Amino acid sequence: MAIVEVTELMKTFKIPGEDIQVLKGISLAVEEGEFVAIMGASGSGKSTLLNILSSIEEVTSGNVLIDGEIISKENVVNLRRYKTSIIYQDFNNLAYLSASENVMFPMMLAGIELEVARSAAQKLLEKVQLGHRVDHIPDDLSGGEQQRVAIARALANNPKLILADEPTGNLDTQTGNSIIKLFRSLVQEQKITIIMVTHDIQIAKKTDRILILRDGKLHREEDVLDVE
Ligand code: ADP
């Protein structure tokens, strides 16, 4: 079953005196349990597309279905809270909270009881191999460890779809590869779907499929190679 179905998606940013047409008719289907990479030049709209899929950004026109539901004002909270999670290049952990508290944070927002959240966070941090670092604040963790905290936090709402915006962009090659391995295990073991933006072809090659954003449209990698 397709977890993501995008039809003729357009996105235009309106700024005074100018319309910036970023996405110009994107159609895309991603099956449950797929691990997909999106590449493209800086400014080509990769983050915009990911933000639309995670319902942070509104579409200008076209349809976006996540797990069979059209993204709309009525179900945006439901989608964000229960279906999707987003991971960023700069980890976005809260600086004054421990690893454990960072992971508990979305559970607190969802009204989960403190002790239940605490033990769930412990389990999630063990899953990302950080069981021994639960009480450390982000500043005391390496970049790779901070990204693992962010991944554990992203898993806290048990999402079906994870959107990752250059998640290895601030990490060295070896650490980046270990994050990709972790993503692969989430895909395999939990059938989570991952759509990841990257500008690193070696990282992209470890996914199931590479899509390239160019001139506001998505192309399959082979099609882009054909024209070059
Ligand atoms: P990428 O992630 O591929 O580098 P982005 O999606 O961040 O690209 O941006 C695509 C284009 O949209 C850029 O030209 C950027 O300046 C523009 N853009 C992004 N967000 C906004 C916004 N909120 N308002 C106006 N323009 C924006």
Ligand code: MG
């Ligand atoms: Mg970007």
